[in-house]
Amino acid sequence: MTRISTSELRRYLLSGQIGRQGCQRVLRAPLVPRPAPAAVGHTRRFLNTTTTTATTTTTTASPVTAHEPLRKQLKEQAKALKASGKKKKKNSDNQTVPGWELTVGIEIHAQLNTARKLFSPAATSFNDHPNSHVALFDVAMPGSQPVFQPATLVPAVRAALALNCTIQPVSRFDRKHYFHWDQPAGYQITQYYEPFARNGRIVLNARDGIAAEDGDRIEVGIQQVQLEQDTAKTTAQPGDVQWLDFNRVGVPLIEIITRPQMHHPATAAALVRKIQMLLTSVDACVSGMEAGGLRADVNVSVRRTGDLAQGLGTRTEIKNLSSFKAVEDAIIAERDRQIALLDAGGVVLGETRGWSLGSTETRRLRGKEGEVDYRYMPDPDLGPVVIGAPLVKHLAESLGMLPDAEIDQLMEQHGLSSKDALSLMLLDNGARVQYYYNVLDQLDRLLGSTSTDETGHALLAANWCLHELGKLTDSPSDLRMTADGECSVSSVGLATILSHLYKREITAKVAKDLLWGVFRTEISPDGITQAIESEGLWFKELRDDEYADLADCVIEGEDKVLKEFARFKEGKSRAYPQGKLMFLVGKMMRAGPEERMDPASAERVMKARLDEVYLPGLEAAQ
Template identity: 75%
Template sequence: MRRFSTAELGRYLLTGQLNRRGCLHTRPPRVLAIAAISQITPSRTFTSQVETSTTSTSTSIPPNSIPLRKQLKDEAKALKASGKKKKKKADNQTVPGWELTVGIEIHAQLNTARKLFSPAATSFNDKPNSHVALFDVAMPGSQPLFQPETLIPAVRAALALECEIQPVSRFDRKHYFHWDQPSGYQITQYYHPFARDGRIVLGARDGIAPEDGDRVEIGIKQVQMEQDTAKTTAQPGDVHWLDFNRVGLPLVEIITLPQIHHPATAAALVRKVQMLLAAVDACVLGMEAGGLRADVNVSVRRTADGDTAPLGTRTEIKNLSSFKAVEDAIIAERDRQIAVLEAGGVVEGETRGWSLGSTETRRLRGKEGEVDYRYMPDPDLGPVVIGEDLVGHLASSLGVLPDAEIDELVGTCGLSPKDALSLMTLDDGARVEYFYNVLDALEDRLGLASDAESDHRDALLAANWCLHELGKLTELSSDLGMTPDGECGVPSADLAAILSHLHRREITAKVAKDLLWGVFRREITAGGVTQTIDAGNLWFKELSEQEYEELADEVVAGEDKVLAEFLRFKQGKAKAFPQGKLMFLVGKMMRAGTEQRMDPASAERVLRARLENVYLPEAEAR
């Protein structure tokens, strides 16, 4: 084999240009860097200038392409026309006669300033190819230089998973050839990882399958450090753009034991791992932002074969990027394997893919094994030695973990487990910090001591608005601008000011929602909530008891059929109180009166009293 010049190798690695002389395949897929790397800076990183493809196919859409939304609609119509009904996930956790076994590999980007083996800065949203060192693109003569600071978040992640930190770990080369890996191998810790033998405990509130009961424990085989690959963006016309900013970013790969037997539990585990990594500041980007990806290994076997029978042939589904995708892909692959076996076929060990909105997995390639990857110790990197003093210091500074945090939210603040879990998971954990900021400011305004016993009304009010009302803002703007310390486009102090007036019944819920929109749109300046209420004369001046009673009399008049329903309940002829009819009358009262002066709770109280004391006795007398 002839030797290639450095210039020729550079053209191939950086711009995808390949000398076709002597090649058997004359039309290789064109791989273009998003930005051409043009010069080397003194810091040994590359700067970039934007390069655009000169071909028309990079900007045109193939004539046969169909929008994803239309594909999903067509699939839904076809399913409806076939008369088949899609099973609900709650009813789709098991298949009679079969046992599912799942193991998961989770790749999480560590929260570090530098890459794993080069001094280039980590980058998530910067200009493509603007943070690339010589070693990142395997320039001849470049050597890996382990960055010790990447070890800190990795150890914190392993400790959160209750792993045993190994005093000595080593790096290996995992060989494979793809355009997203310039060197032709990935550096990982296959044989000697830095952490082993951990566990993660999942409860019913984490969303595990009902078949798993109240608690399930999943073992963590090992946690290893490895480098990420380039980011590939597919374009029309068989063109792929590469961003080498992601090459060499430090990852931890968390490998579970094959102890998961239900799809919902698998999704719950990935969600719990994301919460744990965010809580210890090991990984600041979740699945939604692309900072965490999951590969699932799926196999099935007949329950009649017994627990001692070997597991079935496993397939791997790569790069699942949402909790829903984890559960849906496992269900689809489980059903596919069962169908193959029931038809007398054989399940092949292979790597498969999953797309949003799919109903089945698709084959990508044959499954590589240890021999295919040709693992070998990396000769350019020495062992990593982790001292007990470092482990002890990091263990003592982990802070509050998610389970303890949820217990606090449920026990001290009175939240439901579902709301507590939602606060913990939204915005990569920043929403719960925002809630605490709002609650502290609200208690200050109300003059409440944070450690005093209360009915939790203030905490429940703050949680409801932080979850639901704030969530409605994202229907028009997907980004609240939430920061890790719990601030966003609606300052916590302004939301606390709105809620303090609402808590004291000084404004109505409608006015409070209007004020929230005003703050979000920056129509109300920071700290100007009370002044806005004054300027608009928006203070709540509630109707008197007599005025409520007059409205109640007005709406009840002519509603003989509705009154008959209440009378049937009072006489024991109906089992349930007609709450829907009562709220129908309350709605009529709210529409008949002045909304800015009415409280729905007061309207319901007065109406209920009028029914019991006036109208129902009169109806019985008749």
């Protein structure tokens, strides 16, 4: 391929122009936004698409597109599927296809938690104005050289150790050549031949959400973990225009390459989820899939179960999957497409494919590029990376408790279910579990010796940190959860509410109203007790005889329900009619003053009245 001249490269970078001689003949869209007319507002640096110099203009801030909650996206996906008239199987029932074997390998790209870029001292900031943190090397200015930033090794090595990898004493950088507007140099610096970590493994348990067909446990090998630089961020605009933000160019990534050892879509999604949790727990990753800090490329192939000796089938790669559900859905869709193609006598081509939320099938992006197309070569401007054994030992000893051990502790010492423990670990990139610990510490302090149940108040705190807190808003970002475990509802505020609820000084309804008031900043965390006092919200529970009077009123006329209890007592029914009991308790709660009633007390008194009064009377009447 003919080398691009410096003057032509300069026109491409600064003006979005390129000669017709080269690997890309027509550039269809401007690379970066034209500056808006001058107005009062923030000063922002853009690369001008019409001049040959960098221009500073004063513009109003561009509107930021609100992040659409995943819940809303999934609802839209369900509506689109319903409108198409197709009936989709549940994923849990769609893990295998008789007569076929699926094989999956995954490549995960995760942004490292570092202050500087991989090869320049520019800051890694994702919320500042576009093109405000760009060094000369980041945009491949002629004469600029890469300078490896050693601090980026720390989170990378921590991540590799969490994945049980062997750290290589010496690793080297390579150039991966491809031409695209988000890659100023025309190549990406990575570690293809000699990565810094190899031969890891990750263990997935049933509680991680693996397919039932995989049993209680499966181990997946990690082939290698390599350092590489990120590309520019492209934002599509109306009129076939693309804006480029070079703040992201050069941000350090790790690429985690698994071995093709997964055979069920749910297990592949569980692996991505587990890796995100691991990277968060060792403070290696900036953010998760939901915020764009982790992206997954999935390699899918199928073969007939009778052809196992012939090797794996031709694989296709699905690029840039941005949610755990997308990983599972895309694998199922691509598996079914390949099987249908082979059944019809066709041939699966090696290619790169895409997936959109709400789709029912993958789409072709381009033919598969191999090693020869990328023209890998050792980077001549970068020396080898030498990682000393003392550094590896120190980082290994300072990893702290990993997710599996912490989930075990939450289950054994705090009494949480595996589902709730896993949810706490995953939410808000691990910040939710820290919030739970903060609430629990404050609750222990407030209750003191009042709590006689070692796990009772821990379960109460977990339930409210997971469920009641989540009901306050559709978007978790509205909670403003921080890494140190605080949010718009402070841990002190929630613990104060829960201490009154645990001591049965307020009802659950009052507690929820107080939580909403704190979230809306209508009640300060220090003013919760005062608000209860001033509004007369203290719980003054009914006496047992008052509960009994309510129970008698509710039971009157419910002869059919009473017969269900009589059938159980006579041995004609094996299962206690708990549903009928709760039906009566519900009527009882609605009939009485809710602010003075406790559901547990109502259930206790109702059960006693049935056993001691009504059922003996029913037997005597018979």
